[in-house]
Amino acid sequence: MRIGIQQKLGAVVLILMAISLGIIALAYSGFENLHGQADKGAKYFLEFSTVTQLQVAIERKVAPIKLFLISGSEEQIDRYESAEKEFHRLLSELKKNPTVHGRKLILINEIELHDNHIKEIAETIFEAPGGIDQEIRMENAEEVDHHFEEVTKLVEEWRKLDTKEVEESLVKVEAIYDVERQLIASSLAILIIGAAISFSVTQFVIKPIIELHKGVENISKGGDEFIPQIRTHDEIQDLAEAFSRMVRNLRAEEKMAAKIQNRLLPQKKLQTPGVHIQARQFSARVVGGDWFDYYQYEDEIRILIADASGKGVPGALLATVGMSAIRAEPKFSSTIEQVLIKANKTVSYRFGRADFITLFSAQFSQKDNRFHYINCGHEPPLHFKAKDQTWTLMDCSPGLPLGISVDLFRPKRRKIVLDPGDKVLLYTDGLHSVRDEKKDFLGVWAIRDWLNKQEELSIDSLMDKLLDKVVAYNHGPISDDITLLGLEMTAAADKQIHNIPSDSRAEKAPT
Template identity: 30%
Template sequence: MFADWNLKWKLFSIISVTLLLAVLFFSFLINTYEKQLLLKIHHEKGRGLSQIILQNLKVMMISGNKLQILDFLNSKVSDEVQDISLIKLDEEKVLYSTARDIEGTDISASDVEFLSDIKAEFIKSPSHNGGAIKAYYVYVGNTFFRDSGTFVLRIDYSQQVIYDFIRKQTNQIMFVSIVILLLGFAISFITGSLLTRPVNSLMEGIIELGKGNLDFKINLSTKDEFGRLAGAFNRMSENLQFAQKQIIVKELMERDFKMAQEIQNALFIKEVPASEILDITPFYEAARMIGGDYYDIMTRDDKKTVLVADVSGKGIPGSLIMVMLRSLIRAQYYGEDNLRELIMKVNHLLMQDIQPGKFVTLLIADFHEKTETVSIINAGHIPLYKYIAKEDRVEELVPSGLGLGLNDGVIFDQNLDLGEDKMAPGDIYLFCTDGATEAMNPNKDQFGEERLANALKQYKDQGSKEIVENIRKDIKSFLAGEEFNDDFTLVVVKRNNKEV
């Protein structure tokens, strides 16, 4: 149950119970001490009174005037002093007493017991001349009375007065205790409030934060731990707000990325142009959301043009260059039938816009369906692989050429060769980017051109779609779980067995 109480009540109850116990213990101590104190006070009082009485009795006893003695004794009786009796110790008789009914009688049993102790003490030191006082009894002495013997003065103090005194004391103690207790309650209540108010503020802050209100600030200006905690909380809110903003920015960027990806994907051809003798399948996979690889298949008159390109740098910068390249090629393609001229123009135009250090490698080939010839341009790209059906072997076709964007002038143009090839039924041409040949497995081995050539040979009897699918699977299994670290493009063009 205690566990269910709130902090304020826990503090309040702990402090109150502790205080209550302390007050009780204190009262007990006072009470015990008070009894001893009372005894001591009356002891002293009795001694003082007995000495006064003694001074006067000395004279009165000599005259032996009983009335005078009694008058004197009576004059000393008060609310506090109830009775005064003079006891003759030897005869164990009350000689004079303000209480008339006991005068001349034998002393009571309690007196006997008490006086026997006095007697023993007295006998031990007969020359003792002082007053031996025990409680309310006073020893008077034995040498100066006419009625010789040993006398004891007994003073009875009023119990009522004593009780009143004790009650008064107790009431005072009670009053002080109650004041202390009330003060304690008040202090514990205030302390509880002081402690719980900041805790409640912090709790309110946490609840607001939980609701997603990151603007909420805890207003605690104290310099204590709570103040510091509130400061830390406010800083945390600010940091969370900052982090949230970053997440929003990141989400916006990702959305932009996704849109860029969609735009880029829309730039890739939807459908491979139909051909009587050519069976073409492209495949493309970006290492990141948007890539720097590009492939295209275009058609003009009786030719099909296939190209793959690899932009240096991936991501947004790569994709922007890719878009530039695509626009240039598409814009020039239908106005320039000569492949070499086309690429020189494209390079010239690209050079005007591309950043220094960025370049594109391009492999492009015109497949002339009527003449069954293939014109090839390789601008710094990896070779075009050809499976020659008649000879059952794979050949690399790699006419020389610089990458696009490296040089705008004589060096590019002079070094750009146009390759010519003749196709025959069953021949397969494989275009790819280095994402395929340089695909790296966990042992840092690359897939390599040899494996690619062998795969081409292995799947020679299949259609272009199956060849692409199988090579892709081969590379995937070679990677053994490793991710592609580059964009990866494959285009397979197969000359079918139809006669022209």
């Protein structure tokens, strides 16, 4: 049976009525206010949830436009139309919400204005006969980004308004409790009863609010979910369940984004005579900024590992732009330098200098076992030399990351020859930036030393053991994404070695 806050506290009023009608009247008034504030807080949380979904919907509208500019796929038009319907449905809900008034009505009008601009651009792009040239494409993309940023600012302003209103509502609730406690304490005649009632109120009302507050605090720090244990059968339970639904909706959207992001990565290991390539990934959040790629054409294999600045959704969006820019180039008709130069221009024009991507790109020839590589501000790979049976850091001078500068970006290629039994381990900085209980970093040198103590293992087994070690070393939740990409030369590569000049091998890397 559902018993509301008013009914529960009404029972308290009846007990106190025989002692003091005046105290009961004041207490009842306070309880009425509490009921109103809790109800208002629940409405604000529901409104906050709808506004958050509105932000996700506008992102889902913009993404197909950008992808259409890159690929021209008709599938992106269907995705855009689906997102358009969802966006207007949410906007209609907000207009009907009784808590939306004043400044929020102005925000709705401004959001609709920018959305109309985006819609006009989308119709122009989708309906353009024969496609759009590069210059107009860039202009349209920049204009879409501008309106998307403006909508994001408006939504953020809305969130701040809702947050402020919820906080004010909670403050008023706490103030009402203070008044009630003072009224109970004002009469010595009801001291014992007041103590019992205070305990009861704490159990039935304050405790659920504290639990709800802890849940909100946990989510604000990146918690995965909020499962309310509040069973008060009143408005506070409604508030907790509304917040839980909002969190589930947000996490569902993030999981969908993670699923899409994962599909953009290679799904199978690459195993050809003489070469075995595999990857491992551990995400600190549902989505992240790490990515990798590898593919083969005839006797040439290209591999890549990258780490976009930022975490969570911002890092994932930057990574997706970088991945799309690289994959937009012809895979083997362009050199790795040409691919990176064009990708750097795309990232630089789309984002500011604060947003960048570190990257290591390599090209391996099965004809002569030469390993050509370029390092763009990324971590130097670990190289196992079968002849020496030792792991060392590969000798590579880091260049500028993607997105820092167009004019100063000059990728420098280096090369080595890999022998049968050699292994190359590429990784992102999350691998060695984990900390123990003393807040000490693991460090890449400790990883190198650990690798040199391991028995002869395949690159697959080695990466699994290394990832287990890193997770075990870390104290608390891992704060950064970890990606491993391993290449192993098997015995089948031996037939390529005898024709390679000895002076083509790289100098020894520093240990």
